[in-house]
Amino acid sequence: MVHLIDRRLQGKNKSAVNRERFLRRYKGQIRDAVERAIKGRSITDMESGEKVSIPAKDVNEPSFGHAHGGVWETVHPGNKEYQKGDRVARPKGGSGSGSGQAGNSDQITEDDFIFELTREEFLNYFFEDLELPNMVKTQLTATTEFKQQRAGYKMSGTPTNIHVLRSLRGALGRRIAVGSKSHRRLQEAEAELKLLLSQVPDDDPQIVALRQEIHHLRSKLMAIPFIDPFDLRYSNRIRVPKPSSQAVMFCIMDVSGSMDETKKDIAKRFFILLYLFLQRAYDKIEVVFIRHHTMADEVDENDFFHSRESGGTVVSSALQLLAKIMRERYASNDWNIYVAQASDGDNWDNDSVACRQLLINTIMPAVQYYAYVEITEDTPQNLWHEYTQVLDQHRHFAMQLIKSQADIYPVFRELFKKQEKS
Numbered sequence: 001m002v003h004l005i006d007r008r009l010q011g012k013n014k015s016a017v018n019r020e021r022f023l024r025r026y027k028g029q030i031r032d033a034v035e036r037a038i039k040g041r042s043i044t045d046m047e048s049g050e051k052v053s054i055p056a057k058d059v060n061e062p063s064f065g066h067a068h069g070g071v072w073e074t075v076h077p078g079n080k081e082y083q084k085g086d087r088v089a090r091p092k093g094g095s096g097s098g099s100g101q102a103g104n105s106d107q108i109t110e111d112d113f114i115f116e117l118t119r120e121e122f123l124n125y126f127f128e129d130l131e132l133p134n135m136v137k138t139q140l141t142a143t144t145e146f147k148q149q150r151a152g153y154k155m156s157g158t159p160t161n162i163h164v165l166r167s168l169r170g171a172l173g174r175r176i177a178v179g180s181k182s183h184r185r186l187q188e189a190e191a192e193l194k195l196l197l198s199q200v201p202d203d204d205p206q207i208v209a210l211r212q213e214i215h216h217l218r219s220k221l222m223a224i225p226f227i228d229p230f231d232l233r234y235s236n237r238i239r240v241p242k243p244s245s246q247a248v249m250f251c252i253m254d255v256s257g258s259m260d261e262t263k264k265d266i267a268k269r270f271f272i273l274l275y276l277f278l279q280r281a282y283d284k285i286e287v288v289f290i291r292h293h294t295m296a297d298e299v300d301e302n303d304f305f306h307s308r309e310s311g312g313t314v315v316s317s318a319l320q321l322l323a324k325i326m327r328e329r330y331a332s333n334d335w336n337i338y339v340a341q342a343s344d345g346d347n348w349d350n351d352s353v354a355c356r357q358l359l360i361n362t363i364m365p366a367v368q369y370y371a372y373v374e375i376t377e378d379t380p381q382n383l384w385h386e387y388t389q390v391l392d393q394h395r396h397f398a399m400q401l402i403k404s405q406a407d408i409y410p411v412f413r414e415l416f417k418k419q420e421k422s
Contacts, residue, residue, distance in 0.1 A: 023121065030117070034125040051116050123276075148237045157234030171231040179221050186217040247336040247368075248286040249278055250322055253304065254343035256293040256313035263375045267342040268305050270373060270408055274340055275301075277416065288325060292318035298325065315347045315383060316354040323362050337367040340415075345374040345381025356386040364394045371415045372399040 023030060073084075082088065117125070153166055193210045200207065251274065253267050278285055289304035290296055293311035296318040322339065330337055347355070364370060374384050380401065390397050400411040 031125055034117075034122060051114055147240060149240045151236045151238045153233040154236040155230075155233065157236075161234045161237075163233050163235050166233040167227065167231050170233060171227040174228065174231055175224050175226070179224050182217050182220050186214060186221070189214050189217065247284070247338065248288060248330050249274075250288045250290060250325075250337070250339040251275070251304070252290045252292065252318050252322065252339065252341040252343075254293070254313065254315065254318075255291050255307070255310055256346070257310050258313060258346040259310075259344050259375075263344050266375050266402055266405055266408065267373075269405065270342055270402070270412065271340070272305070273408065273412055274416075277412075290318050290321055292321075296321040313347050314351050315343060316351050316358060319355055319358045319363060323358065326363075326366055339363070339367055339370045341370075341372045343372075343374060343383060344376050345383040347381070347383045349382055352383045352386040355383065356389055359387070359390045359397075360393060364390065364397060368396060370394075370397045372397075373402050373411060373415075374399070375402045377403050 153163060189210055193207065193214065196204065196207050196210065251271050253264075253271065255264065259267070275287060278287060287301075289299050289301060291299055291304055291307065291309075292315065293309070294314045294317065295311075298321065299307065318341075326337060359370070372387055374380060384399070384401075387397075387399055391399060398415055400415060402408060402411050
């Protein structure tokens, strides 16, 4: 049996490449394990890793062996039981240290291979098939970020930036240009010397003069330096502005009296998951938090999730504040705007009509995507019925019902699943 061992030098994290290869190879089994873990895990535990079990039969590695070939007969000393042609019975397994009950099967099995996914790997698999829908770069704007870009070569720089190939190419061209005349005369002189040697004696003055000239030309060519500081070329890199697409996500949550602690907890869990997803998926995205009861306020993340302020329900106050913030700080031609709203749907009847009009006339034309989740154990409330009219007119409006904590994951994945490429 021959085992191949890769002894090539790698970096400090020399096992990282092998781990990435392993994750790609068993991507299907790992994704299934992540899905099972999600169903039994709290959202507050999302940032921890996960132990993944893969059946031993799926991780078998190929091995190389040298076959004898042909027919081989061997004699083992001390054999008093078997003769040629007898079949040897499979040996029974030995006693193990497990706590399970003994079985009556002779089959030998192996334990599953278990390893632990890191936090980053777990989140990669969890958010792999999610994205912000309609993430269209409506306008590329210059930011303070810059990227390094090649800009030819220059004659000065640091030793680390020397371009060896370009420098040697320049040195070769210089040697050819400087020594071309002498090299051509050397070839002519050597040809003349060869001709004269067949006609006159070696001590002829013409032969002596030609030999002196040839020696001088060779010395002159040898004196041309192989590489000169003038030949050195350095890679030139310049900083150019890096364009990027700007996106902002508005999180709107109902904190009125009709939203009991259970509903608020579900809403908070939904937004925690959404916020974690946004941080994971996009580097440059702003998040704006809006809480509302009879009045709406823009708050920070801590107040959004933990403030105890409550009251009646006027959803239009939040939408009016949303429209004001968009108009003053996020021009629609420069920003991709996304909105996620969570409510129990309980609202004043007349105010629900105002919400529908605000959405259709003001908000929806300016946003890329609007997701509304209604948290209720009963039938949908009046706000839901008004929002269905918005859904009929705008394809980039989505709405889902959440009845219990078990619905958070399916609803989230449905709202932010990757769109099919058209």
